[in-house]
Amino acid sequence: MDKKNNQSNSIYSRREFVKDLTFLSTGAALAVSPFRSIAQTKSNKTGIIRVWGEPGPYGGVAADAMNEWAASNAPGLQFKIETLGWDSVYVKLMTDMAAKRPANCISVESPIAMQLMAQGLLEPVDDVVTKIGKNRLVDGAKWDYWGAWKGKQYVVPAHHQPHLLIVRMDVINELGLGDPDKWDWNDLLKAAKTISEKKKDMAGISLALGRNLCTDYHFAALMHSAGGRMFDQANQYEVIFDSPATVEALTYIKELQPYMPKAAVSSGFLEVTDSIVTGKAAMAFYWGRPYGRAFEENKEVFKNIESFNHARNPKTGNRSNWNDFQGWCIPKLNNPYVQEVKDALTYYQNSKKWLVRYAHSLVPNVSPVYKDVYTDPEFPKNPIFEAKKKTSMTYYVDSLKYSSSTSNELLKGINPLAGIVHGRSILAETVQKVAIDNWKPEDAVKWGHKQLEAVRKEHIALIM
Numbered sequence: 001m002d003k004k005n006n007q008s009n010s011i012y013s014r015r016e017f018v019k020d021l022t023f024l025s026t027g028a029a030l031a032v033s034p035f036r037s038i039a040q041t042k043s044n045k046t047g048i049i050r051v052w053g054e055p056g057p058y059g060g061v062a063a064d065a066m067n068e069w070a071a072s073n074a075p076g077l078q079f080k081i082e083t084l085g086w087d088s089v090y091v092k093l094m095t096d097m098a099a100k101r102p103a104n105c106i107s108v109e110s111p112i113a114m115q116l117m118a119q120g121l122l123e124p125v126d127d128v129v130t131k132i133g134k135n136r137l138v139d140g141a142k143w144d145y146w147g148a149w150k151g152k153q154y155v156v157p158a159h160h161q162p163h164l165l166i167v168r169m170d171v172i173n174e175l176g177l178g179d180p181d182k183w184d185w186n187d188l189l190k191a192a193k194t195i196s197e198k199k200k201d202m203a204g205i206s207l208a209l210g211r212n213l214c215t216d217y218h219f220a221a222l223m224h225s226a227g228g229r230m231f232d233q234a235n236q237y238e239v240i241f242d243s244p245a246t247v248e249a250l251t252y253i254k255e256l257q258p259y260m261p262k263a264a265v266s267s268g269f270l271e272v273t274d275s276i277v278t279g280k281a282a283m284a285f286y287w288g289r290p291y292g293r294a295f296e297e298n299k300e301v302f303k304n305i306e307s308f309n310h311a312r313n314p315k316t317g318n319r320s321n322w323n324d325f326q327g328w329c330i331p332k333l334n335n336p337y338v339q340e341v342k343d344a345l346t347y348y349q350n351s352k353k354w355l356v357r358y359a360h361s362l363v364p365n366v367s368p369v370y371k372d373v374y375t376d377p378e379f380p381k382n383p384i385f386e387a388k389k390k391t392s393m394t395y396y397v398d399s400l401k402y403s404s405s406t407s408n409e410l411l412k413g414i415n416p417l418a419g420i421v422h423g424r425s426i427l428a429e430t431v432q433k434v435a436i437d438n439w440k441p442e443d444a445v446k447w448g449h450k451q452l453e454a455v456r457k458e459h460i461a462l463i464m
Contacts, residue, residue: 041343046076049337049344050103053081054089054326056289057361059107062158062328065348065358066105066341073347074340079105090423097121102331105341107158110325110407113147115419117154118462123330124152128342132156132349136370140400145408146327149416155327156345157369159358161287162323162399163217165311168282170304171195171202183311185225185252188283192259195282204259206281209435212268215428216406217322218285222249224320224404225313230421230452233413237463239456242449248315250434250441257435265436277301285310288365288395295384307364307391309402320410323403352376364392367399416462417455426451 051066053059059081066079082103084092090112096102097116108116116122129143137143137157147155165188167180175198177191192204208214223229228245231237257264261275275281277293279301284290294302310319330341348354356378359368363384373379374396385392404410406427407418421427430448433439439447456463 041073041339043074043340043343044076045074045337045340047078047337049077049079049105049341051079051081052089052093052103052106052108053083054107054109055083055085056365058159058358058366059083061354061358061361062107062348065351065354066344068354069344069347070340073343077337077340079344090419094423097331097333100333102333102335104331104335104337105345106329106331107326108155108329109422110146110155110327110405111415111418111422113155113327113329113419114149114407114414114416115462116329116331117147117149117152118416121331121333122147122154123332123335123338123342124154125156125330125342125345126153128156128346128349129153131346136372138369138371138374138397138400140397140403141325141369144414145325145403145411147325147329147414149414155329156349158326158328159366159369160323160325160400160403161365161367162321162395162403163221163285163287164307164309164321164394164399166276166284166286166290166305166307168276168279168301168304169306171199171282175199180306180308180311184314185311186314188311189252189255192256192283196259199282202279203261203275203281204283205256206261206267206272206275206284207253207256207264208267208269208272209253209257209260209264209431210266210268210271211425211428211432213422213425213428214267214269214272215431216422216425217324219249219253219427219431220406221285221310221320221322221404222252224410225249225310225316225318226252227313227316227318227410229409229412230406231409231415231417231456233409233415237415237417237456239449239452241452242445245316246445246448247441250431250444253431254434254441265432276305288367288392289362291364291384291388291391292362295387302387305391306388307394309394309399318410319402320404321399321402322405323399324405325407353378364388364395367396417459420455420459421452424451424455426455 051063063079063081070077146157195204207218226245226248228243230241232240272284273290276284276290312319355373360382363382430444433444
């Protein structure tokens, strides 16, 4: 851990992981199963239990697990997954909440979860947490990272997923650019510039600069690395966005922009993924999804990409990533299936078989949240994990000490205003003031500060 990084350094290390796998591979077994026998209530209800999930196969795996519970305990019920696009989640969710007809179970990003629980729209799940086991979380994570408010837990963990620095190591080695794990921002900028100049038809780095959530996430990580934040949780959520650190982050994006794909100003999640998988960019900020794509579509790229914790900010030493703590929550308005969802979640979260399948559905994008999943003998049996063990463990475990997001900035406390900011793309618009409109970073930050002040004023009741 960097000396200047003030985030937790208590994590389940790669050495411990390997030790546990060795222990299991020799034929030894855990003396006591980490899973207790959970009594399940039978239900005579009938109908469809709607489950919202974001793009990716993992939501469907969870629904399959819940249907296995239903087959034995509620044969008249069926859990049905409904997949929503990343940028449509907030609008769809808020619209259905306002109409009092949300899905019965929702897999949601932490910023949105923080808003919903503060608004009193979610069912507490402390009883489910007790049955799952409070001590199972991987070291370096806490239950409230997913969603807790005023002493109650409202979100059951699904996974965590950080975006890291994805690098084409063949290009880095060819150009003699050193070890990306030792870079600071200056080294990263130099690498992006050198690659753009030396490699024809290849961008040095790919970031999202469009008006979308991906841009929010990329900018937030840089802002947090520089020491900037949106709100001060310790001071009634005072807006502190207008700071030298935020200006520094915007300035850095402007410095990197000439070495990005020309279409970066409209790029979002898919465009950044495509730039890596197709070989059009040598580096990117991204989650683990490109590994699965490259494994299927471009073996040469797959062989050569690796991921690292982000380059250090030269002033703070921070390497903050955006780590989305994705979890399951239960809307309580007009929801006739609250108990059934709780029981199904309990069943699924206490089944290593299903938790391993969930993680395997998108390696290394979906990071398991329980220590005992990592020691299950089936866990390492995945071709992407086997080929990319170091990178996978960086996503899964090593990244946790650098976690941050707008919902819990630099792990300094829960922020119920994060979902509103998230839904309005305020951070992305701030970036575009610089990247498209050529505003001075100082002026763009002042504009963003005013937008955040308006959010705080409009929703002051949530935080008082």
